[in-house]
Amino acid sequence: MIKAKIHDKEKERLALLKSYSILDTLAEKDYDNLTKLASEICQTPISLITLLDDKRQWFKSRHGLDIYETPIEHSFCAHAITGDEEIFTMNDARDDTRFNYNPLVTGDPNIVFYAGIPLKDSSGLPLGTLCVIDNKPRTLTDSQKESLNILSEQVINLLELRKNKLELERAHRKLKKFSKKLEKKVLQRTNQLEIKTIKLELINNDLASFNHICSHDLQEPLRKIQMFISQVSDSEFKNLSADGKHKLERIDLSASRMRNLIQDLLTYGSTENVENRLMNVSLRKLVDDVKVVLSEELKENNTVLKVLSDCEITVRPIQFKQLLFNLFTNAIKFTKKKDFPTIEVSAEIIEGVAYPNLNLSDEVKYARIFVADNGIGFEQKYATKVFEIFQRLHSDEEYQGTGIGLAIVKRIITTHNGEIRVKSSLGNGAIFEIFIPLAN
Known part of the structure; x- marks a missing residue:
């Protein structure tokens, strides 16, 4: 057995690997899907995403193999990242003096065939490999090699x-x-x-x-x-x-x-950079504009969207329609199973001085807007958290989303020097209460 030589730029390579903060992280489906697909395409029992530091090869994803790492001196991938080949292939490792006494060949997992593509960043430094392994000799087709290269880029x-x-x-x-x-x-x-x-x-x-x-x-x-x-x-x-x-x-x-x-x-x-001026506009008009955009979603989900009371508000129309769009789509998304979404919008004019517990001006009148739905709701203790960026109360398996929709709503309210709060409880929908200052 012959140990692989050290990469010509090993110090820079190790520093690059460290910058990804990837070593010893938990398994992730996106990586596991790629190794499973590599094994399917190449028809091999084992496929690995391998990352190499100065002492070991560690497997970010391992399909068909139970161990998490091996010493670098036993690594086929260490040879792959220091060679010049686009894909490092060993049809029968038992016939090669570099590997014939390798413990990974003579013992479990009994490697015979190996093919690995170096995982290189834009500077050309390799972090590790995407490789496929078999315990019998084989040769990859040109189509399999091309597919393996595509997966390595992913x-x-x-x-x-x-x-x-x-x-x-x-x-x-x-x-x-x-x-x-x-x-x-x-x-x-x-x-x-x-x-x-x-x-x-x-x-x-x-x-x-x-x-x-x-x-x-x-x-x-x-x-x-x-x-x-x-x-x-x-x-x-x-x-x-x-x-x-x-x-x-x-x-x-x-x-x-x-x-x-x-x-x-x-x-x-x-939301901060939309260049449209403040205008006095009917809340009903804005809701109707958003209904046109959401017409397919409303029809598909049998949604009832009603404006119970109307008034003129002072807003940047493009931004405020985005706000309504996000609230309406949230209401549709988080509807209880077997229920049809119901969304009710209402508004009134109030004096800021009447709400001392909010950051409202005593000398300004406000439009007080309600957007209520009959969705799944949430515990009131999360009433602040729901407006924070990337904060979600449900997994992707339960409800798809990015955790940004209500953060956008909050930011739009901030650009209007307004306030927003929400009341909710589990199973009883949510009521968003919005305060927007009116033009003098």
Whole structure:
């Protein structure tokens, strides 16, 4: 047995691997679906997504193998990442002096055939491999090699999406910490108006970061994932088993969920930047406009949407219609099983001074708007949490969503210098109460 040589840029390679914070993480379905699909396509009992540090090869996903890692000196993948081949193939390891006394060949899992594609980032440094393994000699077809290469690119895209998400979370933590420190200083030196101005500047910085990541860093790899899924479907779908076809469809659904998340992030980031002026407009007119957009969903779900009372409100119409759209779609989504959604909208004019427990001006009149539904509701203790970005009260298996819809609603209310609160209980729907200042 001959141990693989160390990569020419091993120090940079290990630093890159560390930046993904991926080692020793829990299993994830998206990665497991790829290894299962690789085994189906190549007709091998074992497929692995392997990541190599300086002492071991660790398996992020393992199909057909019970162990989580092996020493790097026994690793076939260590040879694959230091070679020049696009795909490192060993038809019969027993005949090769590099592997014939390898414990993984002479003992469990008795590797005979191995094929691995290095997982390289944009700089060309390898993190590990996507490999397939068999305990008997075999040769991959050109179609199988091409499909394995497509799947390896999808692994890289998943890793890049993970890294971008971690960077976004770190940026948010730093921004939140900085915001708290700055707000404390400002509270000591300025009045309430100056505080709001500085908060808006922080929000704009936050939005700039969101828009950059969503518009490029996340959307570009997602487009590649969907393109690769389409290619595999066109060239290999008919050759897959029923289980393999199911896994490919699951990957496609995961990509669709990520696309919806990115679109919601872009909507969240754009609420501050919509350039339309405040206007006096009938609430009923805005509701009717949204009903046109949602006509198919309303009809499909037998939804009853009624405006019980109307008044003129002072809003940016584009933003406020987005707010109503999110509340209505939430009401439809979270309807109790076997029930038809019912949504009731009403409004009245009130004086701000009548609500001392809210941050309303004593000298301004407000439109007090109610949006009530008959959905599944939630415990009142979550009344604040539901407006926080990425916060969800249900799993994807129960209700699909991104956890951004009500955060968008909250942000739109903030841009209108208004307030929003919600009353709910389990099984009894929710009532959203919105306060929007009227123009003088």
